[in-house]
Amino acid sequence: MQKNSLIQLASVCALATALPADTTLTVPSGTTADIDVALTITTFLGSDTESDSGEVAIDDSFMVVDPNPGNEPFTSLLITEHEINTSGANLDFCFYPFFGTCGLDLDVQVEQLDVQLINDLNVSVDADGNWFASVANYDIQMNLSYQASIIGSGTAEATASASVSVGGNIDVESGQLIVSQLDLATIDIEIDPASLPDGLDALRVVVDADFSDMIYSGNFNTCDLDGDGSVGGSDLTILLGEWGTCCIGDIDGSGNVDGADLTILLACWTG
Numbered sequence: 001m002q003k004n005s006l007i008q009l010a011s012v013c014a015l016a017t018a019l020p021a022d023t024t025l026t027v028p029s030g031t032t033a034d035i036d037v038a039l040t041i042t043t044f045l046g047s048d049t050e051s052d053s054g055e056v057a058i059d060d061s062f063m064v065v066d067p068n069p070g071n072e073p074f075t076s077l078l079i080t081e082h083e084i085n086t087s088g089a090n091l092d093f094c095f096y097p098f099f100g101t102c103g104l105d106l107d108v109q110v111e112q113l114d115v116q117l118i119n120d121l122n123v124s125v126d127a128d129g130n131w132f133a134s135v136a137n138y139d140i141q142m143n144l145s146y147q148a149s150i151i152g153s154g155t156a157e158a159t160a161s162a163s164v165s166v167g168g169n170i171d172v173e174s175g176q177l178i179v180s181q182l183d184l185a186t187i188d189i190e191i192d193p194a195s196l197p198d199g200l201d202a203l204r205v206v207v208d209a210d211f212s213d214m215i216y217s218g219n220f221n222t223c224d225l226d227g228d229g230s231v232g233g234s235d236l237t238i239l240l241g242e243w244g245t246c247c248i249g250d251i252d253g254s255g256n257v258d259g260a261d262l263t264i265l266l267a268c269w270t271g
Contacts, residue, residue, distance in 0.1 A: 002045060008126075019025065022066050023177050025216035030059040030086070030258070034208060035209045037091055037110075042202035043151070045096050045103055054089035056110060056209075063179060063216050067125075067170065074125045074170055075253075082117035105149045112143040113207065115187070118161065126252075130181075132167035140189055142205060151199035156191045158205065164185045177220035182211040191253055222251050223268030233267040 032055050040049040064081035067074045089110035096103025118137040125131045136234035140160050147153040171178045191203040225235040225248050242249035242257045249257040252262045 007094070008063045011042055023218050023220050025063045025065060025177060025179055025218040026257055027214050027216055028060040032056065032215055033058060033086065033209055033214065034088075034213050035089055035110075035207055037089070037208075037268070038206040039093055039106070040202075040204040040206075041095060041104075041200060043095075043199055044201075047202075048095045050093040050095055050106075052093055052108075054090040054091050054110070056086035057088045058214065059085045059087055061216070063213060065170075065177070065179065067177065068149070068222075074129065076125050077125050077131050078120040079117065079123070082121070084115045086113045086209075089113075089220070090210075102149075104151070107147045109145045109173075110142070111145055111155075112141060113209075115169050115184070120210075121166070129169045129171050130167070132165070133165050134165050135268055136166045137161065137163050140187055142191075142207075144188060144191070144205075148200075152199055154195075154197045154200075156195050158189045158191045158202060160189045162187060162189070168172050173221060175221070176217045179216040180212075182214050182216075184209060184211055199234065202243065221268065225249060225251075225265075230270045231265065232271050235265060258264060 018040070027105040032171060034053065035056055036053045038049055038051040057224060061084045062081070063079060066078040066080065087110065089111065091108040093106040093108065094104075095106060116139045118139055121133055121136050123131040123133045138161070140162055142158045144156045145153070146156065166181075166185065167181075167183045168179050169181040171180075187207040187209070189205050190203075191205060193202060194218065196203055208258070219229070221231065223231045223235060223240045228234065239249035239257060239261060245257055246255055248258070249261055249263040252261065
């Protein structure tokens, strides 16, 4: 390439908007998680709280992330999407115990428990790959079916938004970007009273889910600046457009887009 042509190309590139190289991470099918659920009910007998534990199936869970460019360990992580969909826990609750018997038995099936990130989440990553956000905004949907002595059977649904903490660990192994050790804070929601049967005046659900065994993974290439799955001309365009500055073209994490980054990109070239 002639020098003048390279300069002209760089000038054009400077006007281009660099898109983040998002990587979609998924969880293997068959993954499960343990949950502890505390129910607080209010009936004509008053209020009572009982807990039970169960296992839910992870029906679908994914995370779309944009890690900062540069060599590992990463220093920041942008999470643009995060969704966890679960189902299948069977729980049993004994309310108003009296002389070894239950005033009200409640069998609960968790038909659906979904959490979905509302806003982008930009977090710092420490030298060990750990990241944490004290406030993350999620939409929550929970559907329950239940059968109880005295009040009979029915279904209940809750949709809510909650601000909870979330954290985990990020790493790269054999070309795979890995997010593990997910820690999502306790979820506390109220069931809409209008969906409750006569005799059950209020139902509060507190869910403490252990997602630490979930492993998110996806293909990752620091040279794939536009995130299209290959390294080619569009990635070169982005890099040249940021020449002498920073941002996603800074593949080696030096703080400046320069010849070293160009060398790395050309070595990754797939066409």
